[in-house]
Amino acid sequence: MEIPRHWRLKKQRYALQGEVCPHCEGKIFPPRDVCPHCGNEARTTFTFSGRGKVYSFTHVTEAPAGFEETAPYTVALVQLEEGPVVTAQLTDVDADEVEIGMPVEMVTRKIRSDGDERGIIIYGYKFRPVMQH
Amino acid sequence: MRDVVIAGIGQTRVGELWDISLRSLAYQAMKAARKDANGLTPDALYVGNYLAIVTSHQSNLGTLLADNAGLTGVEAFTCEAGQASGGAAFQMGYIAVASGYVDAALVVGVEKYTDAIGSEQEAALAISMDADYEAMVGLTLAAQAGLLMQRYIYQYGAPRSAFGAFPVLAHANAVNNPFAMYRRAIDQDTYEKAPPVADPLNLYDQASYADGAAAVLLTTPEKARQAGIGHPLVRVRGAGGVIDTLALHDRPDPLAFDAARYAVQRACEMGGILPGEVDLFEVDDAFSIYAVLGLEAAGFAERGEGWRLGQNGDLRLNGRLPVLTMGGSKGRGNPLGAAGVYQIVEAVQQLRGEAGANQVADARMALTLNLGGPASSAFAHVLERV
Missing domain, CATH: 3.40.47.10 (Thiolase/Chalcone synthase)
Known part of the structure; x- marks a missing residue:
């Protein structure tokens, strides 16, 4: 696994830090060099609330290397309340309880291991159902 | 742009072809396509491949495959667009002939998927997604x-x-x-x-990944006629x-x-x-x-x-x-x-x-x-x- 790459992505992984376009105010996650809404360069950071809804989901049975211990797991497209959609695993929920439109919130969890390669464990965002109070 | 025709085609059986190497698999299809085109010699070889860098630890397939086939002195390189690499290589071959840059181009798509095994396979396939924000989760x-x-x-x-x-x-x-x-x-x-496999998607919703190679020889209608090809020509x-x-x-x-x-x-x-x-x-x-x-x-x-x-x-x-x-x-x-x-x-x-x-x-x-x-x-x- 590429250590500089993981270090570089820490603000996105731990804090859902994206961007707000200084030209059109479009919210952007993951960060991009060019705003997809207006075509100008986007560099102003913006931290997302971490709240959203499930746009779609799937239960992964055949996992790639690094995720064998986690399988089966649920991956979702989560539409953040600010607009962008993020791909993330769902957690703290039974597979048969997941449905499209379900409100979810971001939590930090272990994402994967790199096996015996360097022994690092990668943490990042997952989403769980919004707690009822 | 000139007219371009497909003068020859070749393909290998698709499957888990454990006993044949990347280069030999490609060669079988290349040889068949050239034979089908009455032995027309290509000026260039364009390779469609997606995974060899990971599954076979091999890059520079253009040189490897041309060299292995005895095509000395041609232009040769890989066109990569994930699972659309075959379409990309064909596009390159078409453009090369249509533009007049070459008179005959050989296009080969080759994949040696089964050189990776188990969870390595899914991990290899994941390289065509956004590594930071898709594969990583x-x-x-x-x-x-x-x-x-x-x-x-x-x-x-x-x-x-x-x-x-x-x-x-x-x-x-x-x-x-x-x-x-x-x-x-x-x-x-x-x-x-x-x-x-990825519910609601099941095993039969997914085409099995496999090894295989297919090739086409592209040229101009004139050159195909000169070569005396007996079968019908297909124009792009x-x-x-x-x-x-x-x-x-x-x-x-x-x-x-x-x-x-x-x-x-x-x-x-x-x-x-x-x-x-x-x-x-x-x-x-x-x-x-x-x-x-x-x-x-x-x-x-x-x-x-x-x-x-x-x-x-x-x-x-x-x-x-x-x-x-x-x-x-x-x-x-x-x-x-x-x-x-x-x-x-x-x-x-x-x-x-x-x-x-x-x-x-x-x-x-x-x-x-x-x-x-x-x-x-x-x-x-x-x-x-x-």
């Missing part, structure tokens, strides 16, 4: 398709069972294809009992290549498959035809949902209605729009970076009248559509018998 190619299928069923109310029509058709057509991985029919019941009448966002989550409307839509539009506009004029459509069926979305994107069905085409026989060999005529990726097997070249080879078989028991009657014009990922990239081609 455990998304797989099948899971991308699963996300789209789930949303499609939710949004349009398509019955889950309707997707079975595509693998059932693909397997039925593969029975008569000697190069196919699965030469046996399956029925709807078998489909419905298959285990999930239209070509289009388009990208969408790499990551599925970055699309405002993930079910639209816009890259496929625009690639087909460009290829048809260039050829001066409407998609409805073609006699067959080699749509990309890496996953059954992709065949549905490809049919909609190409304009053969309204949004949300593509699944219905599988229900009434329209897509069969004797139907209104035959698809997957030699088994598609589901029946023939999915040799990934080679799949786009297999589609071209199979379309040429149809247009030459060489498709045997699967011959589409009076096939004169064909459309092919090769997708990288969930139409993150798309190549479409219109082919016509001269």
Whole structure:
């Protein structure tokens, strides 16, 4: 696994830090060099609330290397309340309880291991159902 | 731009070909295509490949494969666009001949998938997704398709069972294809009992990844005539290549498959035809949902209605729009970076009248559509018998 790459992505992984376009105010996650809404360069950071809804989901049975211990797991497209959609695993929920439109919130969890390669464990965002109070 | 014809085709059996190397597999297809073109010598070799850097720890395939085949002094390099690498390499070969840059180009798509094993395979496949924001959270190619299928069923109310029509058709057509991985029919019941891979997507919604190589020799009509080729020639009448966002989550409307839509539009506009004029459509069926979305994107069905085409026989060999005529990726097997070249080879078989028991009657014009990922990239081609 590429250590500089993981270090570089820490603000996105731990804090859902994206961007707000200084030209059109479009919210952007993951960060991009060019705003997809207006075509100008986007560099102003913006931290997302971490709240959203499930746009779609799937239960992964055949996992790639690094995720064998986690399988089966649920991956979702989560539409953040600010607009962008993020791909993330769902957690703290039974597979048969997941449905499209379900409100979810971001939590930090272990994402994967790199096996015996360097022994690092990668943490990042997952989403769980919004707690009822 | 000059007219370009396909003067020769070659393909290997698709499957788990443990006993043959990447270079020899490619060579078999290259040799067959050159032989079919009466031994025409290419000035360039363009390679379609997606995974060799990971599965075979091998880059610079252009040099390796040309060198191994004794093609000294040619121009040779790889064209890579994930699972659309075959379509990309064909596009390069077409442009090279059409522009007058070379007089004859050999295009080979090759994949040696089974050099990786177990969970290495899914990890290798993941390199065509957004590594930082898709692969890193455990998304797989099948899971991308699963996300789209789930949303499609939710949004349009398509019955889950309707997707079975595509693998059932693909397997039925593969029975008569000697190069196919699965030469046996399956029925709807078998489909419905298959285990999930990325639920709601099941094992039969996914074309099996496999090894294989396919090649075509492209040249000008004049040069093909001089070579005294006995079989009919097939002209490249239209070509289009388009990208969408790499990551599925970055699309405002993930079910639209816009890259496929625009690639087909460009290829048809260039050829001066409407998609409805073609006699067959080699749509990309890496996953059954992709065949549905490809049919909609190409304009053969309204949004949300593509699944219905599988229900009434329209897509069969004797139907209104035959698809997957030699088994598609589901029946023939999915040799990934080679799949786009297999589609071209199979379309040429149809247009030459060489498709045997699967011959589409009076096939004169064909459309092919090769997708990288969930139409993150798309190549479409219109082919016509001269």
